[in-house]
Amino acid sequence: MDSGVNGKVLCSLSNTLPFELKPSIQENMYSLVTKTSLDREKVSQYEITIQAKDLGVPPMTAFKSLVVEVSDVNDNRPQFPQNPLELYLPENNVPGASIFSVTASDKDLDKNAAITYHIFRGEGNDMASFLNVNSDTGVIHALKSFDFETTKSFKFQVVANDSGSPSLSSNVTVNVYILDQNDNVPVILSPVSANGSAEGVEEIARNVNAGHLVTKVRAFDADVGYNGWLLFSLQEVTDHTLFGLDRYTGQIRTLRPFTETDEAEHKLVILVKDNGNVSQSATATVIIKLVEPKEAFASSDVKTTGETEDNDITFYLIITLGSVSVLFPCQHRCFDCDAML
Template identity: 75%
Template structure:
């Protein structure tokens, strides 16, 4: 009995079939033999995960796609066979804020074709990414995932929007008043507009579609500035109408128009109109100044009240001190007058109380004479004599 054994592990993905010839030979002379051919088939096990053809995938989708139409697809391959190689696809949805867009995507589980359930808008969504999972049908099943990056391409689906001039009823129409004596090159106004598209689709060009006098006004095609080409004369009309065409640079160009009415006024009238325009701003500044003045006045009043109270307190202390040391029983204690005189190098001050009607100073009264120190002798002390 003999057995056929393997030397190395078999891999069906490398070689699925072996043809083996077994020879049996005796040791006689001459030797006789016979042979047998054995076909060895290697059966498959699920030892390979699905592999995507690209990793990651990058797709470019033009905005405005038809909802429900296929936009792109992914493909995976499994090297196993039969059920072990049968792949199903699904989109990973974790419910996070970043993957909210995946709720508008659907994938064919058999072939990996991805369908968008809504139309993409470049102005609201420019790029997003998600995960696709491929799983085989083996036991146990094996899976693999891949990242899909999607970039939305802009197309010219937005017309220019006029920002100025803009009247109260929402139409792109405005009125500009300029002095009649302006020189050539004077800036009348500037038409402002924007386009939500990007690149060439959002590049705006300005042109004069209609003007009453081509010799008076010029328009910069890139900035939208309207300037005078020459000085005005007395024969020129007092009112001019300019229709400006704003056009983007898309393959299918979209446009909008704005109307500017230019009125020529005398210089004084122009200044008056300018004053009216700035009246609101001046009024606002005056209100701020008014509140500042009120605040400053309140602070000043508090300061003055504090100073007056401080002076009153000092005077009260001074009165108490005087009445403590100078008050006599024969007068009301108020010092109403004093007499100063000099004797030699000393100065004297005679302090007299307010006398009652009919009263006189009698010898031996308590009237006080104060000896004041001479300023030339700063160290001389004050003496009291009666």
């Protein structure tokens, strides 16, 4: 209200704020403008105090406070807390059940931070067709049951989109490792009878010594680790003093020489059991016939050709398994070669 210099007004504000006052061509008029860009995610609100001071002596001052709210724009993509993610899924999962969930966050507000999810189904991502994700919650469901013996691992991608305009997105890779369950029964490879059942007939001479190898029960389990580690035991035997079974190799050997009073035929039932938490098992029956040495020699001579063919088949089987183990390393215990492949 004063005149002259007493009525001349200067306005100012703190230098620490990202704002400044620019005088207008009209006297005592100022514009409040930004001097740097604003980031709502760092500072969403400013309290500004403007000081007005005249040029009189002594100067008179006045203050005015105002609040500046920084509005949101969609300048932040959804973010996953970790990328990639790892999922360890036991095989034989229930189809349709949830197996995993993903969560992303967005620093923006309201619809700019509202996230929806979908699974990327691009070329070369075949396993994604067996998965579904809840678009609102990120909970993932498997539409099929996975089999460790068929699929040991795969990966897929989940995409998170915000609802801003234009929408921003990011994705996360999920590496899935199928865990083996003890779902395979041991398979008896030998001895096998002519009709294909797990039963074999072995003839040995009465004059063999203690420790003589009568036969070997061979078995295989498609599971791995402890689930595929097989142990052999005698479930039934006509004479415990005659035959012994190696629990690790499946070899049946004589414990003592035969006598004239020993029966001519003996039945052994071999139990083959894996080491899973809930073990699976199979049985093999071995019929051992005692014959006189001359008969045993004649029988051996007749079987020579057939045994050669069997040995050839076994040789090719070992070669085949060896080749597979190079391409697909596993931990199955194969008692045909007494080794861990």
